[in-house]
Amino acid sequence: MWGRKAMTSNTVLESVKTGESQEMIFAGDGVRLSGQIDYPVTPSRSQLFPLVFVLHHAGCEARDGYQAFADVGLEAGYAVFRWDKRGTGRSGAGGRGSTTQDAVNAYEVALEQPHVDRRRVVILAQDAGTGLLGSSFGLFARVQHPAGVILATNTLNAGEVLAIESRLLVVMGQHDWNPWQQYGKAICDAHNAAYPHGAAYYVAPYADRMLIDPRTNRLHFGVQNTIHDWLQSL
Numbered sequence: 656m657w658g659r660k661a662m663t664s665n666t667v668l669e670s671v672k673t674g675e676s677q678e679m680i681f682a683g684d685g686v687r688l689s690g691q692i693d694y695p696v697t698p699s700r701s702q703l704f705p706l707v708f709v710l711h712h713a714g715c716e717a718r719d720g721y722q723a724f725a726d727v728g729l730e731a732g733y734a735v736f737r738w739d740k741r742g743t744g745r746s747g748a749g750g751r752g753s754t755t756q757d758a759v760n761a762y763e764v765a766l767e768q769p770h771v772d773r774r775r776v777v778i779l780a781q782d783a784g785t786g787l788l789g790s791s792f793g794l795f796a797r798v799q800h801p802a803g804v805i806l807a808t809n810t811l812n813a814g815e816v817l818a819i820e821s822r823l824l825v826v827m828g829q830h831d832w833n834p835w836q837q838y839g840k841a842i843c844d845a846h847n848a849a850y851p852h853g854a855a856y857y858v859a860p861y862a863d864r865m866l867i868d869p870r871t872n873r874l875h876f877g878v879q880n881t882i883h884d885w886l887q888s889l
Contacts, residue, residue: 690738705775712782828862
């Protein structure tokens with residue numbers, strides 16, 4: 656059985672180099688998982704960095720598929736934690752166990768890293784990851800209540816989003832099959848009516864469901880700027 660804490664090359668890190676990336680192995684729910692934390696090039700005066708924790712969608716994409724989001728977080732001065740879901744990348748596979756618990760374990764491991772400021776963590780969830788976060792927000796909040804949540808390609812409706820008691824950013828593509836008026840504007844209106852945290856949304860022109868701009872075949876430039884500026888505003 657793998658221990659709960661991540662195993663890195665150094666059990667306790669005296670310091671972290673800016674721009675450094677650290678690989679780690681940790682326990683999911685009965686499965687061995689592999690992940691990494693990346694640190695920004697910009698140094699932190701306190702040697703503690705705010706964190707973007709990536710909550711994957713339901714596809715078979717490994718952590719490398721989130722490089723564009725990681726780059727945005729790093730440019731905003733955040734450390735970024737990604738991992739390979741069970742059955743992808745360098746993680747093990749298993750038919751038993753909960754993928755939700757896998758994600759909560761990964762969140763715990765991310766927050767245990769010695770140069771992470773756990774009071775300034777942002778969860779970035781994409782597509783099916785938004786549904787997982789909405790149904791299990793309490794599990795994550797018991798580990799550490801996030802300072803903010805980004806729903807990239809949201810699937811939560813105006814009732815379900817109220818489970819997320821945090822500052823909120825919703826990012827949608829213009830050509831998502833879920834209408835942005837309902838899954839962007841309406842859920843932010845509902846969230847703002849219920850909570851004082853602040854909820855905002857952005858609709859990326861031309862972008863598809865996964866926020867890719869077909870003109871460049873990359874993460875939409877407006878999505879990158881919106882997330883970057885929102886992270887820096889926290």
